[in-house]
Amino acid sequence: MSSLEPAGALLLCRAEPSVVGPAAQLLRERMLLTRAGREWSVLVPEAKPWLSMEDGGGEPVDRVLGGWAGALAVGATWPVLALWWDADRSGFTLASGFRRPVGYEWLANGTPVGEAEALRTFAARLGLDPVLDLQALEALAKPDPAETGDSAADARARMLGLLAVLTRTGLTLPAGLTPGEPADRLREVARVQPDAQQVSWSGWRDAVHAELDVVEATSAGPWLRGPRARLIAAAQLAAGLPLTVHGLRRRSGGWTAAGALLLLHGALGFAYDKVRAARKAA
Structure with missing residues (x-):
């Protein structure tokens, strides 16, 4: 053998x-x-x-x-x-x-x-x-x-x-x-x-949280959670709202979709930052 x-x-x-x-x-x-x-x-x-x-x-x-x-x-x-x-x-x-x-x-x-x-x-x-x-x-x-x-x-x-x-x-x-x-x-x-x-x-929850902890510890972390992430989210909301209104007024599906996407990203950015901050404090 x-x-x-x-x-x-x-x-x-x-x-x-x-x-x-x-x-x-x-x-x-x-x-x-x-x-x-x-x-x-x-x-x-x-x-x-x-x-x-x-x-x-x-x-x-x-x-x-x-x-x-x-x-x-x-x-x-x-x-x-x-x-x-x-x-x-x-x-x-x-x-x-x-x-x-x-x-x-x-x-x-x-x-x-x-x-x-x-x-x-x-x-x-x-x-x-x-x-x-x-x-x-x-x-x-x-x-x-x-x-x-x-x-x-x-x-x-x-x-x-x-x-x-x-x-x-x-x-x-x-x-x-x-x-x-x-x-x-x-x-x-x-x-x-x-x-x-x-x-x-x-379990999926612990696995995802652990993976997010690792990502946040890298150079990409400040862009996912914290002041920079909140600034980006605010900018996306500020740009998305008028763009969506503009698209609705002109009945333009493309502009409306682009604005809605920016609003979604901005909202998710704020939600992610809030949830992760609460978890860190717990």
């Missing part, structure tokens, strides 16, 4: 845990979250929603992780890298925004079965060095010429080579969170990390 049995997975997010946590709640899966270096976080699934290919049931781990990565990245400004492995294969899927995910995989013995173009796209989306880093990635896509039968270039070694390239972006996985380890072992290691936290579904 391969050293990559049983199946396991890691989700690497290029963002701080405080940002990743609220977004990960929306997956509605129990996970452990911890820091993974400078501006990186790692999510370790607590459940096993997959089965290895030879078990003959469930969904393959690459499909499950690809779905999770895509769901996390769609509403985020940071990329998500899913690492997965089972008895027969290992690989990764990179998701970023609404762009098509890119992935690569190796057979258990290290035989590459992906496309070189995928590695170039991977490097470009993560902002890697187009010469040195890309050369290191392309080396992972070359068959082992020695064919010695040892593990020097098996799938686990290829995955470790991938992580070695990513260390230049600030990624540093905690010791023991290593591709190829069993899922149980990964959970044990993640659970004992000093900053580990459990991510679980707590």
Whole structure:
């Protein structure tokens, strides 16, 4: 049997845990979250929603992780890298925004079965060095010429080579969170990390509030709540009212709709500011 049995997975997010946590709640899966270096976080699934290919049931781990990565990245400004492995294969899927995910995989013995173009796209989306880093990635896509039968270039070694390239972006996985380890072992290691936290579904209201807290803590926060947000809302109301009246008098559907939209945005801006202020004070 391969050293990559049983199946396991890691989700690497290029963002701080405080940002990743609220977004990960929306997956509605129990996970452990911890820091993974400078501006990186790692999510370790607590459940096993997959089965290895030879078990003959469930969904393959690459499909499950690809779905999770895509769901996390769609509403985020940071990329998500899913690492997965089972008895027969290992690989990764990179998701970023609404762009098509890119992935690569190796057979258990290290035989590459992906496309070189995928590695170039991977490097470009993560902002890697187009010469040195890309050369290191392309080396992972070359068959082992020695064919010695040892593990020097098996799938686990290829995955470790991938992580070695990513260390230049600030990624540093905690010791023991290593591709190829069993899922149980990964959970044990993640659970004992000093900053580990459990991510679980707590309902739509809590999830949305947590996500709003994160957004308000960013540079966009002052435009969502506070004096600036109220000023924008007032300006929208001031512009929307005469525009709506003008449209109604001239029986112009376009001007009326534009004015009504401004009135709606202004009203929602004031309502949002009031509700969030009340929640902060509670």
